Each structure stands twice: as structure tokens, then as C-alpha cells.
Amino acid sequence: MSIRGKATSLDIAHLAGVSQPTVSRALRGSPMVNEETRQRILAIAEQLNYKVDKNASNLRTQHTGTLALLFFEDPTPDDSAINPFFLSMLGSITRACASRGYDLLISFQQLSNDWQADYEDSKKADGLILLGYGDYLQSRSRLQRLVEQGTHFVRWGAALPGQPGVSIGCDNFQGGCDITSHLLQQGRRRIAFLGHASNHYPEFLERHRGYCAALQGAGLAADADLQVDAVTTEQSGYEAVGALLEQGCDFDAVFAASDLIAIGAMKALHERGLRVPQDVSVVGFDDIPMASFVNPGLSTVQQDTKLAGSILVDSLIRLVSGETVESRTIPVRLTLRGSSRVV
């Protein structure tokens, strides 16, 4: 046995008086090993604090028991904080992997231009989870390439028809529709939409479509003047409200395409002396932790990140083991708080 360095299966074999393959079998729980022998081997392994060398076993078996999370950001390539919604997804994915016995490798893709390549190709992971925001059209060709290479991956995002690969996303359309209906029920009629509504941002677009559908259901038409582009930062929401007010737009509610936008919007409204919700109702999307702590609490569309994480991980594991997996949409739920309810 090597004194320095970690023990190997050969060390154990010597000590147990068996061959090295028998040690390997015993440790992996093969039924073809004498129970007594196994116990002896296990005891020695335990005593030596032996752990199977993953590099060796992965090399031999050609799979890793590891999943890689590629997190890509577009709008803020600086070191600013990560969107809390994605942080929450990250937490949920991490937990889901752990509970299924997989390791999770995490990478921020803004710092690497070598996308798909780096993980499954270099045998670090069995499959990829893609998570992030940013311009969809820019990433689409990359998805296409992943599919062509036979890489196993799932992504979080809108499941568009003809979409390459497997997507898991929440029901953005329904969420947009429901929260808009809620505002309508509260008597609001001039509802601004803050967020991009183009196919570059499919999730925002779906939310906007839901918004339009709800308006239509109430016999109202969407007013193009009430849509202001915004990416998912407070700053962007703050500026969007500023733009709306400067244009002299008349509005009695704001549907922000994300909570971060909504929180920025609320700040801008407060600063102009407009009361939320008395003068302007505000609602968001995501239900990030801080939504319940702003004052008033922010009404929003909750995305179930825990469920999402589980489904992403389970789908990927099934994909890796050769099963066919369909894209899925997860239902959303309204979380109503003070920002949209006049008492």
C-alpha cells in the first residue's frame, strides 16, 4: 500500500488477499462476489478511506455521473448581480442533481465563447442544462448545432414550434393572460406593458401575447403606445416608466414582464409621487424573493422554480439514458399582493 497519496483498489486487493478486479466488483455491489469477501474488502476500504477514482472509472465506462449547467447572460456582461430568478433556478437545479446522485458542474458562458464544446465534448459531463436570458435568435443556431452533434441537453425557455432540442418553460402566455385579467377585474383599463415584445425575447413575447388576449377578451385593444421595451433589470423598468410619463401617456396599471422591471417601475412611480396601487397598479412576473418585501408587496406570476429544476434534471437524465423526451410547459400561478389591490 502506498503510504503517500490516496489508496487504490490495488492496495486494497493486496491487503484483502484478492485480485484487484474483485475489489472493484465488491465495491460496486456486484452480486458475483462472496459476501464474506465483500465485507472484508469493504472494511479495508473504509479503514483506508478509499474512494473510487472518478477519472479512472469515467474513462473506463465513458460516462461521468455529472451534469453541466451552462448559464449564459446577455444584457449584463459585467459583474453585476445575477437575476434572482435564475439564482433561484440554479439553487433548485443544484438540489435536484444532488438528490439524484449527480454532480453539477457550473459554468458562466459569458466568460467563454466555446459553448457546447467545453463540457460534453470533453467528457466532463453526460449532458447539459442551458439556462439564461438574452437574445434568443443569437443562440438558436447554437442550439441547432448541439442537436446536430448529438449532444444531450435541455434548456429552460419558451417551447417554440420547430425549436431545436428539448425546452422546459413555464406557461408564459397563460401567466400574461391571467395577470392582465386580474388587473381588468380591478377596474384597470389603461395597462402599460413593460418589456420587449419581439421574437428575440420569446418569453416576453408570450407574456405580451397573453396580455393582448386578455385585453381582447375584455373588448379592449392593446394600445401600442403603452408598450415600452425593457430588459430584465430594475434600471430598465425605472427608465421605461420615465419614458411613459414623459410622453404624457395615460395609464392606470403597469404589467412588467419581470419582477425586476416591476420593482424599478415602482421606484420611478414613487419618486414622481404616484401611489401604488391607488394611482397605478403594478404587477410583475417571476415571483422572486424580493417581490414579497417591496412595499407594497408586488403582485406577480409565480414560476415554480423547484418544480422546474426537477423537471429539467429528470428530463436530462432520461435523455442521457437514451429515452425520448418532449418539451414541456409548466403551469403558473398568480401571487397577488398589495401592488394591485386597492383595499
Added chain:
Amino acid sequence: MSIRGKATSLDIAHLAGVSQPTVSRALRGSPMVNEETRQRILAIAEQLNYKVDKNASNLRTQHTGTLALLFFEDPTPDDSAINPFFLSMLGSITRACASRGYDLLISFQQLSNDWQADYEDSKKADGLILLGYGDYLQSRSRLQRLVEQGTHFVRWGAALPGQPGVSIGCDNFQGGCDITSHLLQQGRRRIAFLGHASNHYPEFLERHRGYCAALQGAGLAADADLQVDAVTTEQSGYEAVGALLEQGCDFDAVFAASDLIAIGAMKALHERGLRVPQDVSVVGFDDIPMASFVNPGLSTVQQDTKLAGSILVDSLIRLVSGETVESRTIPVRLTLRGSSRVV
């Protein structure tokens, strides 16, 4: 060349008409390869989308280029949200690893009882970053064992004298002292401390010591009735204020040992009709993102998570490469907002 599956260095060697070791050298940038040959090899590798098999190279070189983050939680072993402060640390560590060319393996230790063992021992990572909260005394013996085994690790936490291993932490004492002084300057005299103040929670204890020192500096004694135990959750802060009020304690300020506690405390105060900061000033510790969004904004002690992440990663990398690394304390900074300033 194998049609199915990934290309290997041998495939490239065949195509380039050289031996496999030459391919390996060329790809690793060895100066002992003819430049022309190298270019040819590089081109073929590129074309085949070849990536070095990490399992094979790690097995051969006996190091991984991977760091493992062990995140352990004590108080909430359920699926509740991760403390935003640690989420922020996690983001910062992830970025720091990426920018230094290391992969990051993440594990939630609440789900595994096999601590230290699982990572460096199984050759998945070159070193460990320990991050988390919970009872320090419970984990101390494990740290001791890590040191004995020669495992490379750094931990986030209070750098106590005689502490096993390398710790990086913020200056909890100074932070506690500064924020308490601020309250005193605002004319507060009866300052409650919400949080455990025992050696089970060394960071809270240090904050409490800073609090006592500041009081003493102002000629005041710490009133034991004004210290209420709390762990770092809103619920705990909410309950702590409830307990204080039920005891009929007289207090004009609250120093919560973490922002989460402070936010719970503010909620409890609001519900009882007490105004923040007019009736009771509230301050926290951490400066989590939501601190700036509660109403009024929460005054707090900022821990620089970005710097912390960099130092943790750099320290670990140096440790792994055989250098000696000392424990370090990172300075803190007050972030003052409306919760402690009567206009």
C-alpha cells in the same frame, strides 16, 4: 477515425500523419513541436471538433482543474430558499472560478453525509471551498479531519485563533461596532441585538462583540434583556421582535445579526404599528439585494461578496499549488438607508 463517437488524439494523429504523442504535444502548446506540424494538427482538431478527454488527462496528470464548492446548511434542511447572501457568494465564486480557468463542482452537503471524502478523495476536484452556515462546533471536528488528511480547502467564516485550516471572512467585529456606533450617533440608546451570540455561531458572536464594544465606547452597558437569539431567517427575526415586545422591553433600535432577521423584524414592527425608523431604527448585516428594496431601505453592513469570492478561489488555487496561505479578514462597509435615519 471513428465515425461514431468523439474523435480521439489517435484519430488526429492518423489524419495528420504523425504519432499520437505529437498530437498531444501540439495541442498542449509544447515548444518542442514543429510549427508547421502544429498548425496542421490544430486545423484537423478544429475540424473534427476535438476536445481533450478530461478523464484521461486528469487520470494521467493526477489533477483536475476543478474546484468543488461544498455548501452546507443547517437550520433549514428542507427545500426552503437559500439565504440570498450565500447565493450571492455562490455567484461570485462561480465567476471567479470561470475567470481563472477552473471548473466548479457544486454540492449541497445537507444531502450527503459523506463530507470531505466525496470530492478531493475521489479525484473530482483539486480542492474544496466550504461555504455555509449552521452550528460551527458541529463542523469543527470535520475541519480538523480535513487538515489531517491533507485536503486542500478554504472556508468562508470567522478566522478564529487555533482554527483548523484557512478561513476567509469579513470583519464581523468591526462591522458590528460600526453599525452600532451609527445607531448611537443617531441618538439611539436602547439597542436590541437579534441573533445568537454564542461560540456555536462565531460570526454572530463577533458581531455581538462589536456591538458591545461600541456601547462601551459610548459609556453604555449591553443589557442582556435586549439580546434575543435568532438564526438567519425572516421568521426568526419576526419572532424575536415579538418576544421582545411581549416582554415589555423598551428599545429604540434593533441591530439584527443578518438582513434576513432585520427584514423579519421590520415586518413585525410594522404589524404592531411601530414606525421605522421614527419609533425604532433597524439595521442588518450582509447587504443582500433585497435590503435596498424593503421600505424603508435597510441600513446594513455590506460584505463584499465579489471580493470574497475572488479571495477564496485565489487562496485555494495557491494552496493547491503548494503555497502557504494565511487566513484573512475582509473589511466591511456601512450602507446606510432609510431604516436608521430620521430625516
Added chain:
DNA sequence: CTGAAAGCGCTTACAG
């Protein structure tokens, strides 16, 4: 139930 043999895909002395 067990062992001898082969091989996963690299890297690195060693020899030329």
C-alpha cells in the same frame, strides 16, 4: 465465485 488480460485516452520520461 474469482483471476488474468485488455483497454478507456491521455501525458511524459526516454531514446534517438
Added chain:
DNA sequence: CTGAAAGCGCTTACAG
């Protein structure tokens, strides 16, 4: 500057 050889530590047919 390049190649033949060895070996990292496993797992898995194959033979008994």
C-alpha cells in the same frame, strides 16, 4: 523535433 513505451486506476468481457 519526433516516436515507441509505459502507465494513470479503473471496469468488464473472458475463461475457469
